[in-house]
Amino acid sequence: MVKQTAGRDALTGFADEFAHLNDDILFGEVWSREDKLSLKMRSILTVTVLVSKGLIDSSFQYHMQTAKKNGVTKAEMGEILTHVAFYAGWPNAWAAFRVALEVYKDDDGKDGGMFGLGEPNDAYAQYFIGKSYLKPLTDPKETIFMANVTFEPGCRNNWHIHHADKGGGQILLCTSGRGWYQEEGKEAIELHPGDVITIPREVKHWHGAAADSWFSHIAIEVPGENTGNEWCEPVTDADYSRLNKSKY
Numbered sequence: 001m002v003k004q005t006a007g008r009d010a011l012t013g014f015a016d017e018f019a020h021l022n023d024d025i026l027f028g029e030v031w032s033r034e035d036k037l038s039l040k041m042r043s044i045l046t047v048t049v050l051v052s053k054g055l056i057d058s059s060f061q062y063h064m065q066t067a068k069k070n071g072v073t074k075a076e077m078g079e080i081l082t083h084v085a086f087y088a089g090w091p092n093a094w095a096a097f098r099v100a101l102e103v104y105k106d107d108d109g110k111d112g113g114m115f116g117l118g119e120p121n122d123a124y125a126q127y128f129i130g131k132s133y134l135k136p137l138t139d140p141k142e143t144i145f146m147a148n149v150t151f152e153p154g155c156r157n158n159w160h161i162h163h164a165d166k167g168g169g170q171i172l173l174c175t176s177g178r179g180w181y182q183e184e185g186k187e188a189i190e191l192h193p194g195d196v197i198t199i200p201r202e203v204k205h206w207h208g209a210a211a212d213s214w215f216s217h218i219a220i221e222v223p224g225e226n227t228g229n230e231w232c233e234p235v236t237d238a239d240y241s242r243l244n245k246s247k248y
């Protein structure tokens with residue numbers, strides 16, 4: 001269910017019924033009927049209607065952010081506003097683009113987030129599509145090796161396996177942006193800051209950024225016996241672009 005408090009936050013004591021209708025009915029019931037129409041589609045409709053009415057205020061900014069959160073990609077929003085411009089009016093679309101540019105600016109996480117970007121990950125570039133950066137956080141001569149890895153939008157590593165006879169594997173702590181993790185034969189998992197992925201030894205997998213977002217995770221090498229990485233084929237553009245396709 002969609003949880004909304006904007007009505008009560010703003011209007012308690014002034015228009016309690018409006019607050020109730022806004023939070024409990026519009027959002028709590030209508031927006032929440034995801035089985036009838038997806039949140040993404042509802043966001044597209046709402047943005048379209050607000051643009052056509054020329055309502056580019058703070059509530060429009062909220063709905064633009066919600067559209068992004070509900071899976072409307074940057075490319076799709078560009079196309080939506082271009083299409084809507086012909087029906088809603090050219091200046092309306094221009095005004096909407098100014099909000100969209102701010103919400104969809106894709107340099108969030110460009111700095112590698114709280115642990116920093118480090119240096120271009122040149123030593124492993126051959127096993128990556130796109131550009132990645134590495135910021136070592138610990139000294140492997142002293143302790144377990146941890147590094148912050150940052151992927152530019154669209155960047156991902158090849159399929160690979162963390163081999164070990166015992167122990168081993170890898171832990172990913174997601175620190176900024178939006179990314180993907182996939183094990184062979186399974187659906188990809190979308191990653192957000194705060195997500196933790198435990199990768200067992202001998203499991204073929206890949207990790208990387210979403211097509212329209214920077215992404216950083218701390219990679220922890222779990223100690224084990226006879227550890228070593230095996231790098232395999234790249235994640236094809238066909239497979240990767242399928243992940244970023246929207247679910248309507």
Ligand code: MN
Pocket residue numbers: 160162170199205206207
């Ligand atoms: Mn890995």
